[in-house]
Amino acid sequence: MFETSELNIKNQRVQRLFKILFLLMTMLLIAPVLLILGTLIVKGGSVISIDFLFTSPTDGMTAGGIFPALLGTVWLVAVALLISVPLGIAAAIYLSEYAGENWFTRIINLAIINLAGVPSIVHALFGVGAFVLFFKFGTSILAASLTLAIMTLPVVIVATRESLQAVPFAFREACWNMGATRWQTIRRVVLPNAVSGILTGVILEVSRTAGETAPIMFTGAVFFTPFLPQGIFDQTMAMSLHLFVVSTQVPGVPENLPYGVALVLIAMVLIMNSLSIAFRIYLRGKKKW
Amino acid sequence: MSGQPMTKTVDMAAFDRRNADWYIDKLVQALVFIGGISAIIFVVGIFAFVTKEGFGFILDRFDFQEFFTSPYWYPADEDAPEYGILALIAGTASVTGLAMLVAIPFSLGTAVYIAEFASGKTRETLKVLVELLAAIPSVVWGFIGLSIMNPLIIELFDVPVGLNVLNAGIILGLMAAPIMTSIAEDALKAVPDRYREAAEAMGATRWQVIYKTVLPAAKNGLLGAVLLGVGRGFGETMAVLMATGHSINMPGSVFDSVRALTATIAAELGETAVGSDHYQVLFTIGIFLFLITFVINLTADLIVRGIRKG
Numbered sequence: 001m002f003e004t005s006e007l008n009i010k011n012q013r014v015q016r017l018f019k020i021l022f023l024l025m026t027m028l029l030i031a032p033v034l035l036i037l038g039t040l041i042v043k044g045g046s047v048i049s050i051d052f053l054f055t056s057p058t059d060g061m062t063a064g065g066i067f068p069a070l071l072g073t074v075w076l077v078a079v080a081l082l083i084s085v086p087l088g089i090a091a092a093i094y095l096s097e098y099a100g101e102n103w104f105t106r107i108i109n110l111a112i113i114n115l116a117g118v119p120s121i122v123h124a125l126f127g128v129g130a131f132v133l134f135f136k137f138g139t140s141i142l143a144a145s146l147t148l149a150i151m152t153l154p155v156v157i158v159a160t161r162e163s164l165q166a167v168p169f170a171f172r173e174a175c176w177n178m179g180a181t182r183w184q185t186i187r188r189v190v191l192p193n194a195v196s197g198i199l200t201g202v203i204l205e206v207s208r209t210a211g212e213t214a215p216i217m218f219t220g221a222v223f224f225t226p227f228l229p230q231g232i233f234d235q236t237m238a239m240s241l242h243l244f245v246v247s248t249q250v251p252g253v254p255e256n257l258p259y260g261v262a263l264v265l266i267a268m269v270l271i272m273n274s275l276s277i278a279f280r281i282y283l284r285g286k287k288k289w
Numbered sequence: 290m291s292g293q294p295m296t297k298t299v300d301m302a303a304f305d306r307r308n309a310d311w312y313i314d315k316l317v318q319a320l321v322f323i324g325g326i327s328a329i330i331f332v333v334g335i336f337a338f339v340t341k342e343g344f345g346f347i348l349d350r351f352d353f354q355e356f357f358t359s360p361y362w363y364p365a366d367e368d369a370p371e372y373g374i375l376a377l378i379a380g381t382a383s384v385t386g387l388a389m390l391v392a393i394p395f396s397l398g399t400a401v402y403i404a405e406f407a408s409g410k411t412r413e414t415l416k417v418l419v420e421l422l423a424a425i426p427s428v429v430w431g432f433i434g435l436s437i438m439n440p441l442i443i444e445l446f447d448v449p450v451g452l453n454v455l456n457a458g459i460i461l462g463l464m465a466a467p468i469m470t471s472i473a474e475d476a477l478k479a480v481p482d483r484y485r486e487a488a489e490a491m492g493a494t495r496w497q498v499i500y501k502t503v504l505p506a507a508k509n510g511l512l513g514a515v516l517l518g519v520g521r522g523f524g525e526t527m528a529v530l531m532a533t534g535h536s537i538n539m540p541g542s543v544f545d546s547v548r549a550l551t552a553t554i555a556a557e558l559g560e561t562a563v564g565s566d567h568y569q570v571l572f573t574i575g576i577f578l579f580l581i582t583f584v585i586n587l588t589a590d591l592i593v594r595g596i597r598k599g
Contacts, residue, residue: 011494011496011497014494014496015494015497018496018499019402019406019495021398022398022401022402022406023402025394025398025399026399026402026415029396029399029419029422029463029466029467030415030418030419032463033422036425036433036437039437087327089324090320090323090324090325090327091321091324091327093321094324094325098321098325107329108326108328108329110586110587110590111331111332112328114332114582114586114587115331115332117517117520117521117585117586118582118583119523119524119525119526119578120525120526120527121524121526121551121554121555121575121578122335122339122578122579123335124554124555124558125342125554125558125571125572126334126335126338126339128342129342129572130338133563134338153327153328153331157328181310181311181313182314182318183313183314183318184310186317210426211425211426211427211428211429212426212427213426213427213527214427214526214527214551214555217555217558217559218558218559240428240527243428243429244431244432244527244531247431247435247436247531248531258432258436262432265426269424269426270421270425274421277420281413
């Protein structure tokens, strides 16, 4: 009864064509990641050894390892997290549990979007003006981590708010009906149900923070220091800046050395990211409501 | 007791429910409120502190016409420094423009494929890969431009230098594409399924459904995605610093080296004395960058929010 008309066949063909076209685009977008990873592994793999990871650079940074930069990045990320995680979670609790739908909430949301959208180098200028000069922290881990914390704050806020809002409203109502205060409800019911989602966001933030370069260039990270950081008022080397330095600023670096640095940096970031993604998928499977 | 009127002897304190929990609740409410407004404080703080450092220049030396229309940027010249950022704007604009030429078709195509064609495991895998693409730090992208793209461009196009608009544009396009893809995908997913079902019931093929129904319905969200991509490209620093060649040029072709606004700050701030004209003019560029991204983000947000209401 229904004959396949010529128009119909043509339409089917157009559909198939577009499907293939879009698949091709997707592949072309994703192919560079694999190519890049492959090149980094091939060229950088030979450089990486236990010694490379745990010794200092030598011979004007043309030889030796990356330990001070690695340790510096750990310091910067840890201090930044200590600042941004509590603040971000507080902000998310406010937005999800207290804030009403009004102009004030709109402004907060706009501020969060803008905080995420301000260029990283402007964050760096802010860090110099505010933390290095005005608050007189000098170029230090503290100043750099504060700058990083403010820059990556939106990541924590958005992830936490999403996981708080995923907790069904009925859970809260049930708790209020028992006579619990708002905070008791948040602490005993909402947060325990959202904690894994928040953790996913925090891991993602670690990955973002570890890779940033511009915000720490003038606030706390230095090209080279013979000393390992001892406290938050010290300057430090950092992985991201170290990659910039060995690939552009130092003459006579052996060809494969920067590849090794890049490989370690990208491995750190991608491992963190994959953890966050795997964790999220695992949680989705476990979800009870 | 029995005969006396109750009202006079009622102990109001007995009805006062303000126990420790009540006070804790109020305290927490105040604390999270501080967290809530912190984002506003920081955005205002960024503007205030960057302006504070650049203000001296704006008051004493700032010449609107020179600043925006002169291509001569010699801020370190001791006798006659010149502060024209036109060439830097051209550098940023050319790289961002090319990046969008790369990123818009690819990210929209990918978003359509993920949201409308792919399903199940394929969709999840593609989404994860796009997310990993977004995770690569900008300094690593810069390094890729420097060490992989640079020799490749020299080889392919037979040009003397591979660090140019083409290199940085492609790198920046790849960087902006993942974020544009995920926002565009959200916009496509926000189109109600009944639109698709209605179109399919009329006998439309999947492509016709997408082209005639889904894309028009998601138009604003897609525009927002593009705008955010532009904002991202505009503000990108390290990758652009490393892949453009960082030489001041009014670009005539994609094979010219250029210098971007952001990269100029990154490269020169370390060499300037705090409070000098050169130092202050870099902060002035910072104000300019802040204002531009502010407007871009605001517009994108208004557009995206527009569809939710409509």
